[in-house]
Amino acid sequence: MAETAESSTNVTLIQPSNLECKNLYDYLKTRSSAVLEKLYNHPTICLAVYRELPELGRQYVIRILFVEQPVPQAVVASWGSQAYSKEHVYVSKVLTELSVWLESPIPGGLTGWILSSTFKRNLKIALLGGGKPWSMSSALEVDSKARDVSFLDSYSMERWECVLHYMVGSQQQEGISADAVRILIHAGLMKCDDVDGSSVITRQGFQFLLLDRQAQVWHFILHYLDTVENKGLDLAECLTFLFQLSFSTLGKDYSTEGMSNGLLVFLQHLREFGLVYQRKRKAGRFYPTRLALNITSSQSQALLEEDTPKGYIVVETNYRVYAYTDSNLQVALLGLFTELLYRFPNVIVGILTRDSIRQALKGGITAEQIIGYLKQHVHPQMLRGEAKQPLPPTVVDQIKLWELERNRLTYSEGVLYGQFLSQNDFNVLREFAHTNGHLIWCNRDKRTMVVSKAGHDDVKKFWKRYSKANSSPHNLTEA
Amino acid sequence: MMMDLEGSTEKSADFTNTDETSLLVIIMDSNPAQRILRENPHVLTQCVDSVIAFANAHLMQKAQNKLAVMACHSKLSEFIYPGPGKQLDVRQIDGQYEVFTLVEKTIKQNLAKILTSETSTVITESLLAGAIAMALCYIHRINRIKAPGLKLNSRILVVTGSGDSASQYMNYMNVFFTAQKQNVVIDVCALDQHLSLLQQGCDITSGMYLRVPQMQGLLQYLLWVFLPEPPIRQKLVLPPPVKVDYRAACFCHRELIDIGYVCSVCLSIFCKFSPICTTCHTVFKIPSLGVKPKKKKLKI
């Protein structure tokens, strides 16, 4: 996250850096293939990676899962229909980047694809069995005080909201460890105030709050993983455990027996954020909560109504917003982009106005995020209607228009090059600026071009070299 | 200073996963009287293993995917996953994903129960239409209780070595039309003989029909042809749909006909003119030859 953006004078005018949400693919493709190979030794990770693949990629992998020799690339390409060849290229790229498959020569001069043998072996284990049991599935006696799903849900919600509450600076400031605060700061969601050293929320932090819960957890955990190695824990071990958790069954207890000390520390961290429940630190068993399940699938929605968290927001075509909630956190979040009118014990009434939305936009929240938040928490009654649209389309469009209205002008700092003596000089410089990605505007007829500020030095140096080489009196007059 | 230039950060085209959930109901014909099972009972084990691996591969596609498996016989059809009653308490024994282990154990246990209770009388006809009817009711219920706003693609896969008998014709047609109406795709994997009625069902519901040429590669065939969900199928090159013969068979001789006579009361089809309908016992008037019959005034 580019904190440098803050140093500029006119921050609000130049497009600010937004919260960057990486999915598992984005995360893994930045790892080296050696790391990936190590990770693929665990069936859980193979399973998680497989599910993250694009749908066409999943079909390819399953087709060659039981094939021992490399398959010619042309054959693989012929599996996809012609109209979707672009998608095929993209999928091949993803599979290669993740080292799921490798190029391999075939006798006869063709190149083929073959699945990484580690990946293949461990995906087969996950699917068909064999191999060693996962580290947390030692046998356990029946828990005399077994916890049911609803208990786990309320526990995990409470823990997670503790973190969120801390971020918005609501009352409850206890219950969050210094470690967690460090992660929040590391993730750029909060920053230390210069004056009194207390932490305040950043614009990315606000955007984070508007994400859905699953995405929040994943984003947070990713930044946690960045710090994991500094704490002396093994990244691969933690990742494996995390995915084991993500593939566990809700409402079932798992054993801590045989877990390394590092993992036990990791488990305590997860416990703090509500991803697992443990009665006591040394209980010997733990229960994964909903937060830990299917951690990578940020958009997953449970199939059955009873499993989905209840939405509480009703948006009317007259821009009124009714939120059936008593949570201060939710009220505070809504307050980011609505003008609150009334508050009752179980419901608040607000209105979306141009000013309130602009306020949010100025704060760096995008229209998409606002709409996303409303959509995600919409009251189930809104989904049942005939229209099948959770939000009134007029309101959605208006919010987008309000955002567009702010973007009628886009500014980019740059340097204008003009008054070239010859078309050739212009062409040479234009070509250089273009290939290096510095060119932001040009007009051949006027022999004028605009180069980005960052690229100005490069272009200037090039121009000096170029004019010297041509030993002609090309002066550079700088205004 | 960060600059966002127009067009400079072109997003890679969005080929990522759609937010849809898929429900697959597998109907497995485990009637021991099928020809392939009579000749070689071990085929059943192979068949069950393949179906289980296929079912798990379906669950592996997406975390939200749902599965149901039914066993179909001549005297009963039963859900063997999720089974009736409490689900088994399964602990991992090896590296297999816990959920997959549960699927495997449940299916095998319930199937064993059914097979042992099967009496020795051999009836070769498996009532697949009834099983599909049950599956449709099940899908209908899941659709009713699903979270509002969720998109659920449902399909039924029939794996069978039995033949399709014309006695079930009406039931077959009813379930096919219902499936079509409910947007449920019916896929059929024939293990033994060609199934012309079920092939019609695939055509009506735009599902896939495949007659497996050899049992050895059953799992591969299942994974290749039937694993892709209907929305992905258009992106893949799959066996092209064959033209389905929709010609009617006459009720009198069960022969396929090009031109026939249809009873205006009960829509029974006959290959020759007969003065009385054998289905509804209506007496027909003799067809007037030549030009259009002149309108007669009728008394009431």
Added chain:
Amino acid sequence: MVNVMKGILVKCDPAMKQFLLHLDETIKLGRKFIIQDLDESHLFISSDILDTLQAKIDDLMDQISFPIMEKTIN
């Protein structure tokens, strides 16, 4: 000879451009600020005017937008 000038590239719709030209001509911002008129959707302006300009545009937007509804229903 090549002339080099620092500033800000503005991309906007033609209507907005006319508004900017108008501001420039009538010296509404206290001085001229457009360095060069590039094409129908691009202008090159001096960078120190940016904050004043944005404020002016926000004013304009406020003027041309009407509250969608009365907030005070009761």
Added chain:
Amino acid sequence: MDEEDPKEYRWETGYEKTWEVIQEDDDGFLEASVADIIQKSKRKRQALKQGHAKLGMMRHLYIVIDCSDSMSGQDLKPTRLLCTVKLMEAFIEEFFDQNPISQLGIIIMHNKRAEKISELAGNGRKHAKAVKALNRTSLVGEPSLQNGLELALKSLKLLPSHASREILVVMGSLTTCDPTDINVTIENLKTEGVRCCVIGLAAEVHVCRHLANETGGTYNVILEDSHYKDLLFQNVDPPPAAVCLESSLIKMGFPHQMATEGTEDPLTMCMCHIDSADEGSKLTTGGYYCPQCNSKYCELPVECRSCGLTLVSAPHLARSYHHLFPAANYKELPYEHQSAICFACQKSFIADNDKQVYECNNCKKIFCTDCDMFIHDTLHTCPGCATNLATFQMSHSSQ
């Protein structure tokens, strides 16, 4: 309105405490009670279906739509006409889904005239298009019921005697402006065996009731739009055969796609699009060929343009079978733990929620309320009977 021939007007009948039918549940909600009423009425209709042995399967239905001034009323949203158009489009689709070998025609009445906007034909899309175009019709003058009926009768008269003839009138006006005595027209309809149903959008009109009663049809006045839809969709099911309906064997062709192994189909033109202006005939491979004269059509069912043979495919006939052989009705029983789960959908019964369960008389399996509705509305096959060979054969021999 349900009674066929009320002896007295509504306001003359005894004082009914209609609100007492609706009862609050424990939480003070009415929804459960209302849902109950709707479901009961559905079951009542379901039970009636079983009776008819003989149905008019080859239906020829004229829909006569009032397009007079009175259709601009806004008691149905957005207007009576627009609401009608929307429902009509859905009705046409459903009609052809359930009666694929039947035919439909549309007549509108406005300005004391009747005008045929769509000829009697079996192509649903064409009718839907015609109905859609009604959105732009100007609603003027009074309707003439007689002209509408006469126009419909003129072409229904020509049909062969085995065809079931029907007229469905949608009447928004409370008056009709007719050239001569409408009773004569009604008498003619009666002798020709044309069944006339009327749906009133405003209030009960005597002439409509008389028309429906005389010709063996139904007359209903709508309460609101969902009731309107309900009444309209009752006409999807084929009516009982008219007494005078003759039975005969009809010659039909069952074309098959000419698929000769190994060879590509030749490019040919189809007969159905040959003279349509907006989507002209294109050269295509494949299609259906008339077994009698070898004309090609791209869709079934259709009547061959050159030799007049009705061309259908077997599933078209099969779509209508469920009208003739419906699934037997289930017996409603109070839930007394007969079974832990519903046989069909595997739902676990909870004593508090599932007060009634349903038992099939044949296979004795227990079903839940939702499955009972689904099986009889849509599936038309009892899953219990169809999965056991013993009951399967029993249920078949009874048909």
